[in-house]
Structure formats: structure tokens, C-alpha cells
Amino acid sequence: MHTNEYLELETEDAIKRFHTGENFYSQHVFGYHQEERDGETGFVFRVWAPNAQQIWLVGTFNNWDESLPMQKNEEYGYWEVFTTKPAENDLYKYKVRQEDGREVYKIDPFAFVFEKRPDNAAVIHHVPQKKWKDGLWYGRKKRSNFFRRPINIYEVHASSWKHHEDGAPYSFADLKEELIPYAKEMGYTHIEFMPLMEHPLGASWGYQLIGYFALSSYYGKPEEFQDFVEECHRNNIGVFVDWVPGHFCVNDDALAKYDGTPQFEYQDPDRAANVRWGSINFDLGRPEVQSFLISSALFWLEMYHIDGIRVDAVSSMLYLDYDDGPWKTNHEGGNRNFEGYYFLQKLNAVVKLAHPEVIMVAEESSSDTQVTGLIETGALGFDYKWNMGWMNDVLKFYKMDPAFRKDHFNLITFSFMYMMQENYILPLSHDEVVHGKKSLMHKMWGDRYKQFAQLRNMYTYMMTHPGKKLLFMGSEWGQFLEWKYDEGLEWQDLNDAFNKNMQYFTSSLNQFYKEQPALWELEESYDTISIIDADNHNDSVLSFIRKSKKKKDFLIIVLNMTPVERQDFHIGVPYQGSYKEIWNTEMKEFGGTWEEHNPDQLTEDVPFKEYPYRIKTVVPALGALILRPESIKVSRKPPAAK
Incomplete structure (x- = not known):
């Protein structure tokens, strides 16, 4: 049998599994791939769009014209073309004649690299096979039980941690030189990044995605992020990444109604529309969507050696009435989104089977579903859940005039009643320092001295309360201004003695936490x-x-x-x-x-x-x-x- 025939059989099998929701490496068949056909080396491009009338591959290599029509596989609804024209760094899109005849330029959902926003053509870019040098880190991870180890997370928005003098944000090459030594000196065990996948609008902070396999070109090249993670591991720092499988960007040139029909989204327009966030909900019950999303998760874990994923907005995937728009009950008459529930269990099962040492975290705000624990018991299978109740109670308490705290003392003691119901992370995250909520420092009661005193008190309470820890960047020195996604942190604060002492306090507290087994060794009970x-x-x-x-x-x-x-x-x-x-x-x-x-x-x-x-x-x-x-x-x- 010829090589091409083998490839055809492998491709057919991979596409069959994609349609049954069981292809967790679907990027290996869709998108573009270098192949040799009839003695010529070129690229094959494939895209899933079952209801499109016609699709063309267009790009800088053919002047964006219709000279490269794609052929449809009617059985499986995907389109394919082989061409020798593209070269490294060429740009491309798909021109899609949708079901109703409307023609739209669409992104490649499986692209690895896009051009810098606001442009969004995909880029032909070969990422060299990396020879990783983080074997010691992986060996330690496999030998240790992360439930019984300290986890103290520094949450970072990659493009607003620090800017150059000309206002340009740091790339991952820059962050490798400055963020890693800083996090190490401050005593953090992990860095967690808000979403790094391609997104068209900085104001979304990365939570409305278009490219689920692409590092945002705003942050640099994939190789730079690989090097960053490797250097983190060589400095004994883990890396988590936020990921958004619940909803996606509404942009017409991205995933929304890709072939002119609800393809990635729910058929029911009420279920598809995410009114609260102005986005579109994935149809989590559709097998092809499951293959697409789980492939994305594994891709980030394996391509970049990521140590954990924080799944954003889990409640929106669990409850039909979570959003602000109209909703219908499920077949049992309740509000459970069964598709979302079973998708999340499947996601965690697949990830844990492939990578047991990976840490899966849920950002989830309800108490109606067991989030952490064994799937066999009905839980979703996450390792940790953000403790939003603890966070809300604590911040409410510390904002209060101390004269009234005696009447609301339960705000800081109630969490002791439920602290073992889930495996928790205690988050003081980005969400608490934006939209007029004030910075953590600014929330504190009293004059400036008392505000710093209470910030030290609150951080000590967080560090000694059962649960892993998370603190958003800038909060470690008590930045007074709210976080701005398009500016660097207020590093000039550190010229002030109060802020400098606060930074030293946080660093000392972080080191203290790591050195004290009493603060994490028996945390499961x-x-x-x-x-x-x-x-x-x-x-x-x-x-x-x-x-x-x-x-x-x-x-x-x-x-x-x-x-x-x-x-x-x-x-x-x-x-x-x-x-x-x-x-x-x-x-x-x-x-x-x-x-x-x-x-x-x-x-x-x-x-x-x-x-x-x-x-x-x-x-x-x-x-x-x-x-x-x-x-x-x-x-x-x-x-x-x-």
C-alpha cells in the first residue's frame, strides 16, 4: 500500500472519531499540514463546515482570489485542498459561501498562529520540535502529591504586568527575563495566566476567544512561550493557564455560524446567546465540539508543558438559567445543563487519563454541584474549585468599619463550616480589582496606615486558612489604583516605603507558607x-x-x-x-x-x-x-x- 493510501486511511479514521466526539488530537487532521503527494511537497488544508455551499483557500500566496477551491467530503462534512503555493509566514483564511449563499472570510479554527490583532488571518508558521530541559521538574511532579504540597499562585495578565518605556507590552521573551526571577524572589509556587489564546479585543482580557490552538501573537511566538514555561520549571515554578470552553467571540469572521448555520453553537438561539457576556455558547453536547475543545486542552498541556488549566465560568456551563436571557427547563423540568455537566466530566476524565499529574481547576460560584472529587461519585472531576464564597465574605468583612465587625463576625468564620466540602483555592483575583470595585488596598477601612495593617492581616488569614492560595498581580505591594488591562502595573509605587514594606511582607509570608508543613500537609482533612x-x-x-x-x-x-x-x-x-x-x-x-x-x-x-x-x-x-x-x-x- 502506498504512503498516500495509508494517510487517507488514517485521515478517514481520525475524522470518524472527530464526529463521534473521541478525537482528542483533531488538530492533527484539521488546519494545515505539510504532505507529499505525487512527488510534490506542499500543504493540505482541511476545515469542518458541513453546510457550506463552497469554500476557497485564500491568502497572500494567491492574492486572496478563488484559484484554490476546496473539495467537500459529503459523508463527513469537511473540505480539503492540497497546494504547493504557501510558504513560511504566508497568511491565509477560508472564504466560505454559507448555506444561504452569503460569502464570508473565516479564520481557520485550528490555526496555531495568527497575525497581530486587529487583523486575524492565520499564519503559516513551523514551530520546531523543542528539546525540553525540564525533566527534573516532571520527575518531582510525578513523585509528589500536589494535594499535600504548598500551592501559592501569582495570577498574571501577560500584557499588563509591565510595559516598555514606549508603552509596548512585554512579550514572553521579556517576561522570561523579568517575571520569572520576580515570582521566584517573591516565593510563589505557580504563575497563572489569564487566557493566552488568540482573542480580537484586549478589553475582553482574553475571555472571548477565536483561536483555541493559537498563542495570541500579541504575546509573541509559540517558541517564546515554550521557552518561558521551560525556564519556569527550571526555577521550580509551575504554570497554569485560563481556558474558556463555555463560550466564544461573536465576531462574524470567527466561529459564529461558521458554515451559515449553528455549527459550534447550540441550535436553540436562546441557548446559543450568552447575553451577560455578549458572546456565544458552545454546543457542549455536540460530538464534534467535544473533540474540538478537548483537543485544545490537551494541545496546551502538551505543546507548552502546562501544569494546569483553570476552566473559566463553569457555572455558565452547568445551569440553563445562569444567563440573563430567556431559558427553558431540561427534560426533567430542572435547570441542569446536562450537556455541559457531562462534557466537563468527560474533559476531566480524558485529561487525567493522559496526564494524572496535571491540575484541573474550576472557576465555579454555585454550591449545587460537586465540582471536585471522583467522577464515579457524581462530581465533575476537578482537582480544585475557586472558593468564591470565602472571597466574597472576607472582602465584605475587611471593607467594614471595625465598630460593626462584632455583629458580622460570621463572615470570617462561616467558611470553617464547609471548608472540606470541596478542594478549594482561596482567590483574591483580577475580578475583585476592576469595574469600580477598588483595589484590595483601597477596599480596606481607615487611613493609609490602617489599610496596610489590614491588608497584612487579611493576607495572613488567607495564608493560614485551609485551601491553596491565589493573589492577583500588583496586590502583593498594595497597589492603590484599580487594574487597567491596557497599562502596566504601578511599579512606581515601590518608591514609597509603605508599598515597598508591603511587598517585602508578602514575599516573607509566601516563604513562610512554603516552609510550614502545618499549612498544607493535612489539608485534605x-x-x-x-x-x-x-x-x-x-x-x-x-x-x-x-x-x-x-x-x-x-x-x-x-x-x-x-x-x-x-x-x-x-x-x-x-x-x-x-x-x-x-x-x-x-x-x-x-x-x-x-x-x-x-x-x-x-x-x-x-x-x-x-x-x-x-x-x-x-x-x-x-x-x-x-x-x-x-x-x-x-x-x-x-x-x-x-
Whole structure:
């Protein structure tokens, strides 16, 4: 059998699987590929458009004319043409005569590279096979359990982290030189990027995509991003990427009604229209769409060695009534979007089968569906879920005048009631510092000194609360202005002592978190935490213990939510002995006024709530303390009779 006949059989099999929703590498058959036919080396182009009347391949290689008509495979609804004309860096599109006869220039849905926006022709670009040098990183990942390791994520919008003096955003070649050393120095374990896939409008922040296989040319070449990820791994930093499989851009030259009919979107116009975001919803029940999207996810994981994917807007895929527009109940009379539910389970099953070490994260705001956990139990199969409830409660509490916090103390304690229902990431993300919501710093109550004190307090609370961590760029030094997607961060803030001290505080806290097994080693179970006092509403002081596998290795966390210093403050402890203060947010180097830590505290043989002993210390106004046992006796006496 000739080579061409083998290729034809492989292509037919791949396209059959694409139509059954089981081709998870569909970019290997669609888009453009170099082939040899009849002794000539050229390119074959394929596109799926079952209801188009005719399609032409047009580009710089044929002056955008109709000299390269594509031939339709009637059985499977795809179009194909072989040509020797294109060369490296040539541009191309498909000219589609749609079902109603209208002719539209469309992008290639499987293109790897596009020209810079606002133009959107695909680019013929050969990405060389990379010889990766991150084997040590992969070896460590496979040997470790990420549930029992520290995860502290620095969330980044790639084109607004820093700009050049002429206003041009950094490319990934630039970010490799500056962002990686910065993230390493700051003590982050992972960098998470808002969507990097091709999108036509910067104001969408990347959440309305057109190119699901293309790194946005705004950020540089694919090779540059590969090198960036490799360098992250060589510096022991993981990389996550946001991905949007729920909805896509409405642009007429992209996926919307590609062949003139609802092709990638739902047939029902109410289900297809995403009113809230002005976009179009994928038909997640259509097999070809499943093949397309899961292929995109695996492509990013494998092409770029990505360590995890954060799936955006999961609630919009789970509930028919999530959007603002009209909706109809499902066949059971409820609001469950069964297509979305089963697609997400399938996505996670496929990814985990291929790459068990990859971390799958859901940005999901409801509590009606089990998001993390085993698919066999009815969960969606994600590893982590953003804890939006924790985030909303915490920010509401810290914005409040401390005089009223005693009446709303449950805002910072309620999460202890449900913290093990899912595997959570605690997010202080980009969504909280835009659209008039103010920056995290600006949300805080009081004058500038008190705002920084509370920011330090809140970050300590986040870092000691069970759950992995995420902080948006600029928040690490308390940027006062809201984030602007089209400008660089306010790096000049660091000329101010308050901001510089805040940055040092965040870096120190990040390092502290990584060094303390009590903050992550038992995070999968309630054994990780014991509440000391969550009922001190009047003083508004919260205290609890975080524990590791070793009995003597635990931390006592005390958070004062008022601008009143608490003298001789009593704290319950489990063992007799001495306790040392190892963290105080009011130390001078962090921007506070304290020059020395509290002295070591000896236990008093007096019960405190359920604890047989107590210690006393000074808790600074709006401050947070962390203590550890210095010399203790682990034999525990029973609580005294009340």
C-alpha cells in the first residue's frame, strides 16, 4: 500500500472519531499540514463546515482570489485542498459561501498562529520540535502529591504586568527575563495566566476567544512561550493557564455560524446567546465540539508543558438559567445543563487519563454541584474549585468599619463550616480589582496606615486558612489604583516605603507558607485545623490551630480585626510548655511599629474552652500573630470540670 493510501486511511479514521466526539488530537487532521503527494511537497488544508455551499483557500500566496477551491467530503462534512503555493509566514483564511449563499472570510479554527490583532488571518508558521530541559521538574511532579504540597499562585495578565518605556507590552521573551526571577524572589509556587489564546479585543482580557490552538501573537511566538514555561520549571515554578470552553467571540469572521448555520453553537438561539457576556455558547453536547475543545486542552498541556488549566465560568456551563436571557427547563423540568455537566466530566476524565499529574481547576460560584472529587461519585472531576464564597465574605468583612465587625463576625468564620466540602483555592483575583470595585488596598477601612495593617492581616488569614492560595498581580505591594488591562502595573509605587514594606511582607509570608508543613500537609482533612475561639465577637479576635503530621509541629494563629491592641490576651493551647511568636504583622520591617516580638509565653494551668491550658500575650491592633510550640509536653491532661 502506498504512503498516500495509508494517510487517507488514517485521515478517514481520525475524522470518524472527530464526529463521534473521541478525537482528542483533531488538530492533527484539521488546519494545515505539510504532505507529499505525487512527488510534490506542499500543504493540505482541511476545515469542518458541513453546510457550506463552497469554500476557497485564500491568502497572500494567491492574492486572496478563488484559484484554490476546496473539495467537500459529503459523508463527513469537511473540505480539503492540497497546494504547493504557501510558504513560511504566508497568511491565509477560508472564504466560505454559507448555506444561504452569503460569502464570508473565516479564520481557520485550528490555526496555531495568527497575525497581530486587529487583523486575524492565520499564519503559516513551523514551530520546531523543542528539546525540553525540564525533566527534573516532571520527575518531582510525578513523585509528589500536589494535594499535600504548598500551592501559592501569582495570577498574571501577560500584557499588563509591565510595559516598555514606549508603552509596548512585554512579550514572553521579556517576561522570561523579568517575571520569572520576580515570582521566584517573591516565593510563589505557580504563575497563572489569564487566557493566552488568540482573542480580537484586549478589553475582553482574553475571555472571548477565536483561536483555541493559537498563542495570541500579541504575546509573541509559540517558541517564546515554550521557552518561558521551560525556564519556569527550571526555577521550580509551575504554570497554569485560563481556558474558556463555555463560550466564544461573536465576531462574524470567527466561529459564529461558521458554515451559515449553528455549527459550534447550540441550535436553540436562546441557548446559543450568552447575553451577560455578549458572546456565544458552545454546543457542549455536540460530538464534534467535544473533540474540538478537548483537543485544545490537551494541545496546551502538551505543546507548552502546562501544569494546569483553570476552566473559566463553569457555572455558565452547568445551569440553563445562569444567563440573563430567556431559558427553558431540561427534560426533567430542572435547570441542569446536562450537556455541559457531562462534557466537563468527560474533559476531566480524558485529561487525567493522559496526564494524572496535571491540575484541573474550576472557576465555579454555585454550591449545587460537586465540582471536585471522583467522577464515579457524581462530581465533575476537578482537582480544585475557586472558593468564591470565602472571597466574597472576607472582602465584605475587611471593607467594614471595625465598630460593626462584632455583629458580622460570621463572615470570617462561616467558611470553617464547609471548608472540606470541596478542594478549594482561596482567590483574591483580577475580578475583585476592576469595574469600580477598588483595589484590595483601597477596599480596606481607615487611613493609609490602617489599610496596610489590614491588608497584612487579611493576607495572613488567607495564608493560614485551609485551601491553596491565589493573589492577583500588583496586590502583593498594595497597589492603590484599580487594574487597567491596557497599562502596566504601578511599579512606581515601590518608591514609597509603605508599598515597598508591603511587598517585602508578602514575599516573607509566601516563604513562610512554603516552609510550614502545618499549612498544607493535612489539608485534605479536618485534621489540619482545630478552632480555638471563633466566638469572640466582642473583641473580634479569631484564633485557631493548623497542624502537620507531626504532633509537635503545629501553629497557633491569632487575628485581631479591630484597631484596639489586646493586652494580656488569653489563648487556649493543647499542651503544657512554652510557645514562641514567629510571625507578627506589625513588625517594623513589614510597615508596622513593633521593633521586637512578644516574649515566649509559658502556659498557665487554666483551661480555655476545650483546651487544658492557656497562654497570654499582646495582640497588636489590626494585627495577626503566629506562634509555635517551643518546648512542650505532649501528654495531655483532660479539661477541668466546668
